[in-house]
Amino acid sequence: MLNKEETELLCRVGPATPMGEVMRQYWIPFARSAELPAPDCAAVRIRLLGEDLIAFRVTTGQVGLVANRCPHRGASLFYGRNEQEGLRCVYHGWKFDVTGACVDMPSEPPESTFKDRVRAVAYPCHERGGVLWTYMGPRRTPPPLPDVVGNLDSESSVATVIRDCNYLQALEGDLDIAHFALLHTGHMTEDDLDGENPLRYQIRQRAARYAVVDTDVGICFGAYRPAIDGETCHWAIGNFLLPFYTQLPGGPLGAKRETRAWVPMDDAHTMTFTMFAPMLASSALTNSRPTQRIGTAARGRRPIAAMTTCWIGRLSSVVKATQGCPAWWPRIRR
Ligand code: FES
Known part of the structure; x- marks a missing residue:
């Protein structure tokens, strides 16, 4: 747990702040x-x-x-x-x-x-x-x-959203891969999946073990669980890239080609850029999507504020942490 001074050091991004100077x-x-x-x-x-x-x-x-x-x-x-x-x-x-x-x-x-x-x-x-x-x-x-995957060619695409929180508060959710088997797929059973979708391993065993290694540009992190017959391991592997990028685990290695940037607008607002490379036509991922798409209920019903021309109004999500558990929150099945 960070103390107040460490939190200030990492979260303040304005001119002449240490983290602000790093990001510049x-x-x-x-x-x-x-x-x-x-x-x-x-x-x-x-x-x-x-x-x-x-x-x-x-x-x-x-x-x-x-x-x-x-x-x-x-x-x-x-x-x-x-x-x-x-x-x-x-x-x-x-x-x-x-x-x-x-x-x-x-x-x-x-x-x-x-x-x-x-x-x-x-x-x-x-x-x-x-x-x-x-x-x-x-x-x-x-x-x-930076040569970030998802933004290297003209056929790339990008999705954006503005959140009412500090960039670090938002970014760390991508590194917290323990929540994926609960928040995002907690409502699913193996019957919801088709083919050899590797999501079945985390649905079968929601708890995982974790490993982290330093890289030249950040860290590489992974969650591993028993896979086929419990004899091999299934790894979900992601990256954090300095100063504010994440690459999330998803499907077979190499199939998911996207990078997310958690860009600080100020100390209390963050703009997220999720940058996608064109999907490989023969990707194994395209053959193993869950029959019930992950998070559909959440995404489909999440209220989005109207766009305005003000400093933080270009695209705002009005879901706030202080609102408690919203109606679309998925129920967890064990
Ligand atoms: S304030 Fe005079 S030209 Fe801009």
Whole structure:
């Protein structure tokens, strides 16, 4: 159990916090490409690592991410006009390109060069597999984008949700694989499965034994139980990758090709990106799905809040830990 100081150290992500500085060393997914669907479309409010930022897609299709407050008098650039390769502040018309350079200053006389000395805070962006990434760190040349499974080719897909909790509170649920045999499949029996679905081993024996090994980029963890005739072991193996990625166990090794990012918006809100590679056509997983899909009851009836343009309203789940046991909670069978 962490004490209060250790918890503060790991959970605070704002500027100048130790964990915030660690996360700023990495590229960070901050939105889906579809949130900025076309050149010169409406800008989007992005809260990321405790900073309020504005994302916009310019005429040539490039994406910019700038500080919310205009460097002139602090007006919100969310209300700016996105036009001709730049975002123009609605207050005095200063216009900024994707690098943060001020490219037009209509409040100055034509001979003024003042605009050349003005910059908005701006972070470089990159787009891959339907996800927008940014680098908020100090390096002049950012590191390469991380090669995370699920975001490597154009046919990848991504699902997102915003949660009202700290990133670590959300992330640790993926490492807690003991709960899977109870929360997610506790309502199932072996009769609910077809073929040789390996879920039957955890339904037959919900308790498991665990192993963890350090890797160069995080940890690899596994749960193991007796398998066929109790003579061999069935392993469910997952990964944690720094600074906030998880890869969950699922089906035969190699069949599940997805990575989840638990991205801190601030200390109390987290945006989850689940990035999927195209499913292998011949995957053994596709031949061994449970007849009753895992968690269908939960997903199908979970209330989702309406989307808004506010800092944390792009997609919110309204299921809160404080609401107690909701109606869709599955019953556990033994
Ligand atoms: S406050 Fe933005 S241009 Fe003046």
